[in-house]
Amino acid sequence: MSVGEDDDGARAELARRIAGEITLSSDPGATLRKWRTDFGVSQTELAGELGVSSSVISDYESGRRESPGIGLVSRVVTGLLDIDAARGGARIRQYARVVSAGFESDIVRDIREYPAAVPTERVYEALDATEIAPGERDTVNGHTVINSIEAITSLSSEEFYRLYGQSTDRALVFTGVTRGESPLVALRVVTPTPNAVILHGLDEGALWDHAAALARVDGFSLAVSTTDLEPALEVLRSL
Known part of the structure; x- marks a missing residue:
């Protein structure tokens, strides 16, 4: 089951938010880890989606590697969203509800x-x-x-x-x-x-x-x- 067209705007907005948070964070690795675990994605699963070893993801999250560049951040964000979409898009739909909510x-x-x-x-x-x-x-x-x-x-x-x-x-x-x-x-x-x-x-x-x-x-x-x-x-x- 794939994410419907109505969720495309929410996906794009969520992608910008995740990328911005990781890039601007004082601890990009910790922020990357926060989003990965929030999506319920293991290091191994994300690594497989990106075509890298799980140790690469681990090294970035722990700070053993220098802060990820824009290119890698973009790949990570796309990978997380693609995994969520393949699972049915629950995380993206949740974000769509948030941006449309008013209390x-x-x-x-x-x-x-x-x-x-x-x-x-x-x-x-x-x-x-x-x-x-x-x-x-x-x-x-x-x-x-x-x-x-x-x-x-x-x-x-x-x-x-x-x-x-x-x-x-x-x-x-x-x-x-x-x-x-x-x-x-x-x-x-x-x-x-x-x-x-x-x-x-x-x-x-x-x-x-x-x-x-x-x-x-x-x-x-x-x-x-x-x-x-x-x-x-x-x-x-x-x-």
């Missing part, structure tokens, strides 16, 4: 993509969050901060999915939470789930009894936070 400021407080994957614990440190249940993945590529009540009561499942931004490998921060039942139940109908969920506004003692169990079933890390949100957002925006 009121009372629903989304902040949405941001990071230039490279960030350890989840750094996001937790910024929010002074306490982890309740560990997740299956220990890094995130961005964050979305959501007004819990507004999002759950006014967004459809399709619109809710757009909150993931350009990557589902992210932290979702729900604000105004009293027990955590509603956001965790809402996440059950959204596939795939994020890497981490932070419930802001309550401590561990006030958390819904079944919250940790649901997080474990869906494989995401769950944390709670009561920190002052605005200073924490400033730290998150600097990641």
